[in-house]
Amino acid sequence: MIPESEVSFAGSFLDRADRLRADDEAMHIRFHKGSLALPFWWGKPLFELTQEGPRLVWLSTDDPLVADSCGDSVFMGLDDAGRAHFATDVSHIAPPDQQPAEFVDRRTLALSETRKFIDLRSIMGEIDHRDAGIAAAAKGVFEWRRTHGFCANCGHRNRLVHSGWRMECPGCGRQHFPRTDPVVIMLVLDHDRVLLGRSPLWPERMYSLLAGFIEPGETVEEAVRREVMEEAGIEVDEVRYVTSQPWPFPASLMIGCTGRAVTTRIERDPAELEDAIWVSRSEVERALSNDHPDITLARPGAVARVILRSWVDGVVAGVGSSASARVG
Incomplete structure (x- = not known):
């Protein structure tokens, strides 16, 4: 933890x-x-x-x-x-x-x-x-107030109550609460390597941990496995919670986990990722020190960087043993 x-x-x-x-x-x-x-x-x-x-x-x-x-x-x-x-x-x-x-x-x-x-x-x-x-x-x-001024049920303009933490509709009486969107972000490991991905919208050479929104009816563990499979084609079995971070851009809760890779062959979804790579612990350490020629990581303060630093320092370990990971 x-x-x-x-x-x-x-x-x-x-x-x-x-x-x-x-x-x-x-x-x-x-x-x-x-x-x-x-x-x-x-x-x-x-x-x-x-x-x-x-x-x-x-x-x-x-x-x-x-x-x-x-x-x-x-x-x-x-x-x-x-x-x-x-x-x-x-x-x-x-x-x-x-x-x-x-x-x-x-x-x-x-x-x-x-x-x-x-x-x-x-x-x-x-x-x-x-x-x-x-x-x-x-x-x-x-941000929630800015985008939720009208009742989603009947269309009336909402009014602020509960010291700014709630809205009520004067038309139908529906109460509205600030929303938080849960997101999983995962340290997917194969032995001493971590899976990193790159969005086409990011600055040049920037890589980070894979992440995605939790869907209705999913557990955190299920979301980790689904997102990694969808984005990189990697099968993950055991998943464990590591940490969390409120992320007000605009309203997410980042739920950090570790996951054990069962397969290692990357089959990237080009609509989600511009690139996905396995990176060694030593390379991550260089990137954290801004000494890697090809990789820069999420900036200080981002939970992805915190998790990667903790993994390099041995504070966060992988789950179980990945000795049985297979190619394909």
Whole structure:
């Protein structure tokens, strides 16, 4: 098992305090009495750029930037002192980004030389662990709100309730909750080799672990086996859980597993992968050190890189023995 502290976006220093979310009047009072708010602009949280790295900017809720945003805020929880923390949408302060983002969105909106709205994906390897978990949760909720404004049952516009964590339809009464899409990502091993794949949309030379969405009615283990067979034509038998990572791009939960390869001949689905290869542990170690001529790995903060590092370091081992793996 990999400690949560090693995985970006996992963990938080706040008690989510769901028990308090239903009391709208009490939450309104709490917002205006010594609470803190984290501003978001079009899905990007506000960071202070310090010598130690980027840190989230928590403003007093009477700060002019957030003071009028109580109704659009999300209650994130209580700290150890019982002080409430909110995330607030301040997208009204400037138009959204107009140009399409690259693979990593490095566009920002600056309030000062050191305070900027920055996309989480672009700096996820630099963010303090406890900051990252809160920012990911808030980003996920705001993205859900942006895309689920109308009731899927009857078409009425939804209204926010439960301190920003739920929507209700005034037309039919249907309740709507933030969605999370489960995704398996797998360390598929054959002896001392790991299976890596490459999407045609990725930067040049980038490879990573295979991954895919869990389908209705599937277990995690079944999803691992199906996805590896569909994408690379490799049969997998034993599967074990390793770690997980909230992935707010836009709303996934990455479920990391190890899987034992029973076959080794790759039959790649060109619609899914541009390339798929078996890579030795020593080659992965070189790639993690940015010393491989042909392979770069997922950037720091991505769970794929965490799992690969843990495998190279011996923290994560394969399942059972792959001595019986066969070609074909």
